[in-house]
Amino acid sequence: MKKISTGNKAVAEAVKQLVPAVVAAYPITPQTEIVEQIAEFVSSGELKSRYIAVESEHSAMAACIGASITGVRTFTATSSHGLLYMHEMTNWAAGARLPIVMANVNRSLGPGWNIWAEHTDALQERDTGWLQVYVSTVQEAYDATIMAFRIAEHNDVLLPVMVNLDGFLLSHIMQPLDTVDVGDFVPPIHLPHAIDVKNPRGYGGLTGPDQQFRFSWDIERSIRDSVKVIEKTQNDFAKRFGRKYGFTEDYQCGDADVVIVAMGTLGKEAEVAIDLLRKEGIKAGSMRLRWLRPFPKLDLKGKQVVVIDRDYSFGRGGILATEIVAQTKEDVFSVIAGLGGQEVTYEDLADFVRKRRMGEEFWFGVNANV
Amino acid sequence: MDTIPEIPKEEYILKCTSACAGCSDSLALRYVLKAAGPDTVLVVPACCTSVIQGIYPNTAFNVPVYNIAFASAAACASGMSNAFRAAGKKTNVIAYAGDGGTLDIGIQAMSGAFERGTDFLYICYDNEAYGNTGMQRSGGTPLGARTTTTPTGKTDNKKDIDAIIAAHDPPYQATACAAYPQDLFKKVAKALTFRGPTFIHILAPCPPGWRYSTEKSVEMGKLAVKSGMWVLYEREYGKLTIGAQSKAAIKKPIPLEDYLAPQGRFKGIDPKTVEILKQRIAKNLAKLTAEEAAS
Amino acid sequence: MFEIRIHSRGGQGGVTAARLLALAAIHDGKYATAAPFYGAERRGAPIVSFVRIDDRPIRIYSQIKKPDMVIVLDASVMDVVDVLQGLKSGGKVLINSQQKKEFAGFTSSHVDLTGIALKENLVVSGSPILNTPVIGALAKQGIVSVDSAKKAIREMFSDERNVKAAETAYQEMSA
Amino acid sequence: MTPDTKRERLALSRPVVGAAGKTGTWRVFRPVVDKEKCNECGLCATYCPDAAIDDDLIVDLGFCKGCGICANECPKKAISMVREEK
Numbered sequence: 001m002k003k004i005s006t007g008n009k010a011v012a013e014a015v016k017q018l019v020p021a022v023v024a025a026y027p028i029t030p031q032t033e034i035v036e037q038i039a040e041f042v043s044s045g046e047l048k049s050r051y052i053a054v055e056s057e058h059s060a061m062a063a064c065i066g067a068s069i070t071g072v073r074t075f076t077a078t079s080s081h082g083l084l085y086m087h088e089m090t091n092w093a094a095g096a097r098l099p100i101v102m103a104n105v106n107r108s109l110g111p112g113w114n115i116w117a118e119h120t121d122a123l124q125e126r127d128t129g130w131l132q133v134y135v136s137t138v139q140e141a142y143d144a145t146i147m148a149f150r151i152a153e154h155n156d157v158l159l160p161v162m163v164n165l166d167g168f169l170l171s172h173i174m175q176p177l178d179t180v181d182v183g184d185f186v187p188p189i190h191l192p193h194a195i196d197v198k199n200p201r202g203y204g205g206l207t208g209p210d211q212q213f214r215f216s217w218d219i220e221r222s223i224r225d226s227v228k229v230i231e232k233t234q235n236d237f238a239k240r241f242g243r244k245y246g247f248t249e250d251y252q253c254g255d256a257d258v259v260i261v262a263m264g265t266l267g268k269e270a271e272v273a274i275d276l277l278r279k280e281g282i283k284a285g286s287m288r289l290r291w292l293r294p295f296p297k298l299d300l301k302g303k304q305v306v307v308i309d310r311d312y313s314f315g316r317g318g319i320l321a322t323e324i325v326a327q328t329k330e331d332v333f334s335v336i337a338g339l340g341g342q343e344v345t346y347e348d349l350a351d352f353v354r355k356r357r358m359g360e361e362f363w364f365g366v367n368a369n370v
Numbered sequence: 371m372d373t374i375p376e377i378p379k380e381e382y383i384l385k386c387t388s389a390c391a392g393c394s395d396s397l398a399l400r401y402v403l404k405a406a407g408p409d410t411v412l413v414v415p416a417c418c419t420s421v422i423q424g425i426y427p428n429t430a431f432n433v434p435v436y437n438i439a440f441a442s443a444a445a446c447a448s449g450m451s452n453a454f455r456a457a458g459k460k461t462n463v464i465a466y467a468g469d470g471g472t473l474d475i476g477i478q479a480m481s482g483a484f485e486r487g488t489d490f491l492y493i494c495y496d497n498e499a500y501g502n503t504g505m506q507r508s509g510g511t512p513l514g515a516r517t518t519t520t521p522t523g524k525t526d527n528k529k530d531i532d533a534i535i536a537a538h539d540p541p542y543q544a545t546a547c548a549a550y551p552q553d554l555f556k557k558v559a560k561a562l563t564f565r566g567p568t569f570i571h572i573l574a575p576c577p578p579g580w581r582y583s584t585e586k587s588v589e590m591g592k593l594a595v596k597s598g599m600w601v602l603y604e605r606e607y608g609k610l611t612i613g614a615q616s617k618a619a620i621k622k623p624i625p626l627e628d629y630l631a632p633q634g635r636f637k638g639i640d641p642k643t644v645e646i647l648k649q650r651i652a653k654n655l656a657k658l659t660a661e662e663a664a665s
Numbered sequence: 666m667f668e669i670r671i672h673s674r675g676g677q678g679g680v681t682a683a684r685l686l687a688l689a690a691i692h693d694g695k696y697a698t699a700a701p702f703y704g705a706e707r708r709g710a711p712i713v714s715f716v717r718i719d720d721r722p723i724r725i726y727s728q729i730k731k732p733d734m735v736i737v738l739d740a741s742v743m744d745v746v747d748v749l750q751g752l753k754s755g756g757k758v759l760i761n762s763q764q765k766k767e768f769a770g771f772t773s774s775h776v777d778l779t780g781i782a783l784k785e786n787l788v789v790s791g792s793p794i795l796n797t798p799v800i801g802a803l804a805k806q807g808i809v810s811v812d813s814a815k816k817a818i819r820e821m822f823s824d825e826r827n828v829k830a831a832e833t834a835y836q837e838m839s840a
Numbered sequence: 841m842t843p844d845t846k847r848e849r850l851a852l853s854r855p856v857v858g859a860a861g862k863t864g865t866w867r868v869f870r871p872v873v874d875k876e877k878c879n880e881c882g883l884c885a886t887y888c889p890d891a892a893i894d895d896d897l898i899v900d901l902g903f904c905k906g907c908g909i910c911a912n913e914c915p916k917k918a919i920s921m922v923r924e925e926k
Binding site for chain 2: 021022024049050052053054055056058059060062063064065066067068069070072074088089092195196197200201202203204205206207208211
């Protein structure tokens with residue numbers, strides 16, 4: 001059905017169709033609309049979930065953990081400081097192998113009180129064992145949320161999934177949304193280690209130095225296995241609903257000499273920059289990274305890569321750039337742009353490509369010249 | 371005194387936990403679980419109880435136990451209770467936390483869960499310090515008690531968590547003591563008959579923490595009650611009832627010194643501090659007596 | 666692509682106007698995005714929102730720098746904001762005003778949205794509702810069809826007076 | 841998906857007797873019951889933190905930690921704590 005929706009409402013719409021037994025959440029700008037919408041669905045009876053209006057994000061994730069371990073579907077949403085506040089529990093959720101789905105509306109971190117888009121919040125969760133997908137349209141926010149449940153709950157995965165959408169740039173804009181009848185696309189949840197009072201077990205008790213690494217290894221193995229589950233889920237989604245998604249979204253990459261790699265809305269706007277560059281005779285392409293965990297194998301051989309990081313790891317560099325260099329062993333032109341919602345246009349993106357200096361780092365708005 | 375026939379023989383704490391010898395947390399838990407029965411899940415944050423279960427892949431606890439990070443027992447239990455109720459299950463959800471996890475780091479989550487009317491029982495077993503990490507002061511440590519972070523005695527009063535809970539107006543709250551297992555059993559059984567959040571605050575004397583010899587754990591609990599330092603009561607829909615043992619103590623308390631003297635943590639306590647403690651006890655007993663009379 | 670920038674003050678419905686317009690454009694079979702620019706918003710502060718309408722999916726998220734059209738829901742913001750900034754040569758200006766205002770090099774039009782809202786008693790918390798009548802005025806300009814405008818309004822508002830106000834604005838809109 | 845015997849999903853513990861090992865070895869003093877004095881009131885079993893005293897008031901020395909609460913609380917003073925010989 002053709003609708004118009006914000007990114008936030010698209011996420012809520014997907015959640016409504018997946019009917020989690022428990023949604024526990026705490027409001028934060030710019031995520032608020034997601035939880036308001038879900039609360040409204042619940043109070044109107046459209047959504048048969050229990051909505052727990054917790055007193056903090058730490059408790060939001062703890063409540064999702066407590067609910068999830070009983071074997072039911074759970075959802076939460078947050079942003080920025082909220083995500084950081086629940087950091088202890090995000091690690092717990094992954095280690096406890098609970099398929100919690102969370103929307104994170106990417107926003108910068110204080111101080112100052114900046115509420116605009118930045119990816120550093122989610123990237124600080126990079127090493128927790130969560131799967132992470134970054135979306136670029138309202139439609140994709142909806143589709144990715146649906147797929148997130150199927151991927152998280154798949155018994156080869158059983159890890160939480162975070163769906164990331166750019167604060168305001170995507171969370172608050174209105175775009176067309178085509179909702180689907182999810183049907184049996186996401187099978188009923190079956191958590192093999194759900195609490196059973198008839199078969200009492202202790203969860204996460206004391207473990208020794210000769211044991212803990214096994215659980216870590218299993219998370220890693222499951223993340224590796226998740227690649228096939230994600231592929232299958234995305235392929236099935238395309239067959240069933242007609243919209244195709246991959247680990248990356250490649251645009252004019254085939255014959256490109258230079259490729260922009262970015263995430264989220266900048267990754268989408270980069271396509272417009274590519275159109276401009278192509279008109280100028282520059283063989284450019286763009287590769288929008290959708291999945292950060294598992295980190296996909298990127299086909300960038302023989303291409304110059306311009307990486308746009310809307311994030312930063314202080315003392316090291318753009319996080320995406322660092323990840324890409326680690327995989328490709330090639331120099332990139334690392335552009336730090338869009339922090340705290342800094343305005344970056346497709347013209348700026350085209351300029352980064354025109355004036356690239358491989359092996360260097362460039363802070364947009366800081367350095368005098370690109 | 372005689373045996374207590376109404377208490378089930380079933381043990382849900384199997385032989386044997388890794389609790390210290392003479393641990394009154396273990397003693398309390400035996401009766402908590404006897405009262406709760408097998409259709410129960412314990413949610414346990416970081417505390418002595420997270421350790422005494424034994425080491426993976428074994429546990430001494432014969433009910434499901436969900437171990438969770440320090441600050442989040444009540445929040446986790448809140449999610450669990452909602453999930454069980456959504457599935458139509460009556461399973462008891464008991465958050466079982468120490469004084470640190472209740473009065474200090476867990477107070478926000480607990481307050482939230484009570485405010486939201488979560489259908490669960492929250493039990494704080496209070497050994498008046500961070501026992502698991504080697505006895506650092508907590509909000510539950512009484513004035514004058516030495517801990518590793520109050521080496522000359524705590525200069526602040528014990529936080530009145532029961533008053534804080536009372537402010538949330540739960541249908542049922544009670545205090546108990548590991549030295550009175552029958553009383554504890556009855557209170558847990560009763561708490562679990564209510565819908566909504568209920569709270570039981572158990573005084574759990576700790577031999578290594580309080581520095582007395584292990585055989586005195588029960589005796590120490592009784593001295594706490596007899597001196598008025600710990601008061602046994604129930605508050606049901608706001609109506610306060612002081613327990614018989616505490617009523618006796620109000621009429622004729624034993625000297626506070628009889629309770630303090632056997633404990634190494636009060637060794638060398640300043641007489642002025644003892645005086646303040648006595649005044650606080652008197653004030654608390656008067657307050658509770660007045661409340662009982664009024665309700 | 667047709668790009669519109671809407672100037673208003675916080676609480677006047679500029680963001681909703683953008684959303685209504687985008688929805689109407691989608692009903693016309695086009696692609697559209699409505700993107701409010703969120704600043705440190707408060708009631709009464711000048712704010713902008715953006716609408717892009719195109720025949721193909723819209724991939725641009727950055728702010729509109731060179732709009733094809735500017736809508737001014739509150740003429741008083743013109744004292745503090747250069748509403749014509751970046752407006753394409755020959756671009757359209759639509760102002761909520763009782764008087765015609767001329768701008769060299771641009772096509773200007775006006776309509777008394779406030780008057781229409783007051784006439785229809787479309788007032789919330791003391792503020793006249795401008796976002797539904799403005800869609801009628803835009804339909805007159807051919808930005809969206811009349812049918813789609815009405816459909817969009819009915820989807821977002823249950824009160825039929827909003828449609829009435831849009832119709833009035835359609836009629837009263839200056840040429 | 842690949843079989844891997846080294847994989848363990850999470851720390852799921854099974855309830856067993858002796859989860860903490862044979863805690864009887866911790867003991868310095870052992871409770872010895874004087875059957876003559878014992879009136880079988882059962883308070884020793886009631887107060888045992890480790891449930892190491894059964895219905896017949898037999899102490900399970902495999903797990904008794906020797907805390908001495910039973911002896912301390914016995915109204916008939918029928919239990920004495922005797923030094924273990926090691």
